[in-house]
Amino acid sequence: MSVPVQSLRLADVREAEDLSAFLGRLIHYDRAAAVRLQAGRGALAVFGRPPSFEVLAIRTARLAESVELDVTVSAGELLESLEGAEFAVPAAVTGPPWAGVLPPRGGWRELPGLPDVSAMRAAVAAAVTEFRGRDEALPAERRTRAERDRIGREIWSRTVGATALPLRAVHAAQSLGFLRPGMPVALLSAGTWLRLRTPFGSIALRTNGVGGLTVTPA
Known part of the structure; x- marks a missing residue:
């Protein structure tokens, strides 16, 4: 039986500062925002969904060591724990529907x-x-x-x-x-997904096959 990841250590404090800025912007749009965390291969991906835009926002950060993690947590609690390069992973929360429909990792x-x-x-x-x-x-x-x-x-x-x-x-x-x-x-693009990629984060959304776009399951 695997032991749950209790904390993460980012490659340097600048990664924490950038991630904090991203979380702060998400919370600006939704005080009760949740984010899904996925860690692996030395990187952490944080997924959020700012209301009204109907897209997924993705911010990545380099980890100091490789760990495996996949959990949905409160964005506010995560922001509070980010006081340096090493931080505690908040308790898991029941994920919103969008958290179960994420973009593929490869094939772009x-x-x-x-x-x-x-x-x-x-x-x-x-x-x-x-x-x-x-x-x-x-x-x-x-x-x-x-x-x-x-x-x-x-x-x-x-x-x-x-x-x-x-x-x-x-x-x-x-x-x-x-x-x-x-x-x-x-x-x-990958399958039915589109992704706008920048050095500071990505915006992803899923095509529904009839000309519209959505991030919720059909």
Whole structure:
């Protein structure tokens, strides 16, 4: 019988600082956020799902030693334990539905057609401006949550460049600090999954085979 992993040690304290920043951004969107941790081959992958973006956010960190781990924990408790390179693994929690549907570990291939970072950041800024303008133009009787959600879905489901990647994935990457000027990015696919990869983290989402995208089981 294997002994549960009680603690993890990252390769250096900068890995802990970067991971803390990621967790802090997730908690900003959902105070009760959970994250799934997977460790193996000297690396730790942390998966989270920021509300409204309908994507998975993935942050990786190098470990000082190789351990095997797969557990879902509270993002807040994990953040509190990250005071240095070595930290305690919080108690497991009942995972939300998305935690059971993760991207594959291998089989990714790069896709063409992705704009550069500056163009994607400009597209997000233009979309935010458009949403605010259309929201302000709504007559009082139509200024409802349902109408605002409809406008948001229309804007953020638009695809980026010559790809099938929805703009909301780019918005998520920028909001989580992944999409930084001058950094290389790539769009990858594996089966029904798309992944926007940056040096600071990835955004993944699953195609449902009928033109839409989802991160929940069919």
